[in-house]
Amino acid sequence: MLDKINLIQSGFDQDIQNVKSLDDLEIIRIKYLGRKGNIAELFEEFKTLSKDEKPKYGQTLNILKNNCQSKFDEVISKFEAPENGAGSYADLTIPPRVREIGTSHILTQTLNEMKSIFKGLGFSVYEGPELESDFYNFTALNFPPDHPARDMQDTFFVTPEFVLRTHTSPVQIRLMENKKPPLRAIMPGKVYRNEAISAKSYCLFHQVEGLYVDTDVTFAELKGILVYFLKQFFGADIKFRFRPSFFPFTEPSMEVDIWWTPEGKQGRWMEILGCGMVDPNVLKNVNIDPEIYTGYAFGMGVERIAMRKYGIDDIRVFFDNDKRFLKQF
Numbered sequence: 001m002l003d004k005i006n007l008i009q010s011g012f013d014q015d016i017q018n019v020k021s022l023d024d025l026e027i028i029r030i031k032y033l034g035r036k037g038n039i040a041e042l043f044e045e046f047k048t049l050s051k052d053e054k055p056k057y058g059q060t061l062n063i064l065k066n067n068c069q070s071k072f073d074e075v076i077s078k079f080e081a082p083e084n085g086a087g088s089y090a091d092l093t094i095p096p097r098v099r100e101i102g103t104s105h106i107l108t109q110t111l112n113e114m115k116s117i118f119k120g121l122g123f124s125v126y127e128g129p130e131l132e133s134d135f136y137n138f139t140a141l142n143f144p145p146d147h148p149a150r151d152m153q154d155t156f157f158v159t160p161e162f163v164l165r166t167h168t169s170p171v172q173i174r175l176m177e178n179k180k181p182p183l184r185a186i187m188p189g190k191v192y193r194n195e196a197i198s199a200k201s202y203c204l205f206h207q208v209e210g211l212y213v214d215t216d217v218t219f220a221e222l223k224g225i226l227v228y229f230l231k232q233f234f235g236a237d238i239k240f241r242f243r244p245s246f247f248p249f250t251e252p253s254m255e256v257d258i259w260w261t262p263e264g265k266q267g268r269w270m271e272i273l274g275c276g277m278v279d280p281n282v283l284k285n286v287n288i289d290p291e292i293y294t295g296y297a298f299g300m301g302v303e304r305i306a307m308r309k310y311g312i313d314d315i316r317v318f319f320d321n322d323k324r325f326l327k328q329f
């Protein structure tokens, strides 16, 4: 009998130490203190003892019962302590949890800065959908049916008809369809390309498209506005160059590179935008008479512009959402 008492006491002590919830406690109550529990069973056995033996064990048995009950009560009262603080306690040695206040993502900040420069030049902001039809993304922009840019390699086709837009230029078409010239707007947004992911390119990035359509818009004005933007954004000593290029929707076309030297690396040219005079065929596609109106358009890569400004040499960090990176801005 004495052995059983000791066994139950030590079993109880161990179980009560490992309690993690009220459910655990209920299991212990049933096992030890319930009407059919271990201790009740011992009392039943006690009844069958002879008159001589009873006094030997009675006291120890009562001590076991009281011990277990009071320990049980103590533990359950901690779990049931009301929220209002009565009976509960606070550990004043725990360091406070710091409330972190978020900031705009560095790309949002960059976009805002770009927008504010163009707004200052009289451009309004216009947006279009990221899921585009082949017509807006390619056909209306004067891409011939067999143009390599339609290739599955670059374009995410959602259906044979619809694509994730590969550039923001389709928003030019939407704008020209909806409003009459004179038009002067920038069109920021996300674009998607099915390219091998590397430090230089990612499947998703942002562009800021620009469009100005009016009578007598000139190539010199396009150049002037881009140089103004670059100097405002990067500072007057920014080193850049214009290069002849080709796009189906502009003629003539150019690209702009800026010079940058990533930390610990050789300096190099980095392409940041494409631009040109709106191709007459594009104007015809949206019923604007190219004999009366001319226009210029440009499309800038926001990530690359932010990389150069903030000295970031891997485009992927913009999308990792690593707080150690994001917190620096």
Ligand code: PHE
Binding pocket: 166, 167, 168, 169, 209, 247, 250, 253, 273, 274, 275, 276, 297, 298, 299, 300
């Ligand atoms: N849409 C082109 C691109 O993504 C850039 C561009 C925009 C070129 C407008 C000319 C005019 O590469």
